[in-house]
Amino acid sequence: MxxxxxxxxxxxxxxxxxxxxxxxxxxxxxxxxxxxxxxxxxxxxxxxxxxxxxxxxxxxxxxxxxxxxxxxxxxxxxxxxxxxxxxxxxxxxxxxxxxxxxxxxxxxxxxxxxxxxxIVMAGAIADLDIDGGMDHLPMRDIGRYVDASIAVHGRDTALKAGLTEVLSSIRPPSGLFVIEDGLSGPVSTALCVHDNDMAGLFELATRADKRRGGYGRDVVRAALRWARHRGAEKAWLQVESHNPAAIGLYAALGFQEVYRYAYRQKPGHG
Structure with missing residues (x-):
């Protein structure tokens, strides 16, 4: 037909x-x-x-x-x-x-x-625009990374022990990336987890007063170059659908939407 x-x-x-x-x-x-x-x-x-x-x-x-x-x-x-x-x-x-x-x-x-x-977005690393910006090596000190992540996200410091426990429990190799300003400290963070041919990005954030300065793009590129060097072929990440600035950044790097998920909770909770 x-x-x-x-x-x-x-x-x-x-x-x-x-x-x-x-x-x-x-x-x-x-x-x-x-x-x-x-x-x-x-x-x-x-x-x-x-x-x-x-x-x-x-x-x-x-x-x-x-x-x-x-x-x-x-x-x-x-x-x-x-x-x-x-x-x-x-x-x-x-x-x-x-x-x-x-x-x-x-x-x-x-x-x-x-x-x-x-929104869950993904892309073949060979097709992503990740070769610009400065190189940043992952840090090995989980405590330092947790402190930086809490500061960049503006989270309660009471979450430090729980986040440290989660990061310490990750089994696949992971890279902890922090971009710092010499005067004001950490400005952008990313966690990159390398699982076989996949590289997942988590904890992506840029400090509120430093957004639109290219730091988010730089930390994503640095993390994915690290993953590519380790043999990863596909990258993926998650971004809330009400964050158009981040969605635009990832789309510009070459990421495309794969699927969406949402949370459900009983009335009167949350």
Missing amino acids: ATGPASKAKSKEADAIMPNLASVRRLEAVGFRAWPAASIQYDGSWQIRLTAGHPSKRLNSVNPLDPSDHLDIENRVERAARRFGAYDRPLVFRQSPLAPPQLEAFLDARGWRRFDET
């Missing part, structure tokens, strides 16, 4: 809406290894991640990993709530394209709010 321009356009639109699930599964897997939770349990294919020492949603969320796993949703949500209650954490679902549509409908029907939509 012949395919006309309209059907081709519709097919392209569908491809943009429906990401390749094999790619999503691989990126989810390397993401979990790069940002390890202290406790990981499974209820069917729902991965339940909990971390007493750090409040990150990725470390404290239910992550459904099979679109066909949708039996007994109500009881499974209640079981997850009890586990989160034992950690004194609010129950949060992280809904990627791997989550079953029936779970999404279940949460919708009960008014669970959807928040913090995040």
Whole structure:
């Protein structure tokens, strides 16, 4: 049967809406290894991640990993709530394209709010614009990096122990990158985790008073050159959808959207 321009356009639109699930599964897997939770349990294919020492949603969320796993949703949500209650954490679902549509409908029907939509972007390192800017070597001192990251992000220093524990638990080789200003200290940070042929970027930030000065671009390029030297072939990162400046930076470097995820939480929480 012949395919006309309209059907081709519709097919392209569908491809943009429906990401390749094999790619999503691989990126989810390397993401979990790069940002390890202290406790990981499974209820069917729902991965339940909990971390007493750090409040990150990725470390404290239910992550459904099979679109066909949708039996007994109500009881499974209640079981997850009890586990989160034992950690004194609010129950949060992280809904990627791997989550079953029936779970999404279940949460919708009960008014669970959807928040913090995040875009996962990726690109072949050979095609990314990473050869400009100064070279920066990764630091080896996790404590120094944590201090710099907290300062750049403007976070509470009470998070230092938890973040140190998370970074110390990362199994794949990782590079801790900090760009500093001689007068005012750290201005930009990045964590690059090299997992086989993949390089994941985390903790990307530039201090508020130093944004639009090229520091973010420089730290991304330095981290990915390090990963390329180690043999990484594909880079990926996550950015919240309400951050157009960062999305524009990564797109200009050559990153493209692969898929999106968002968090869901019961009404009256958070």
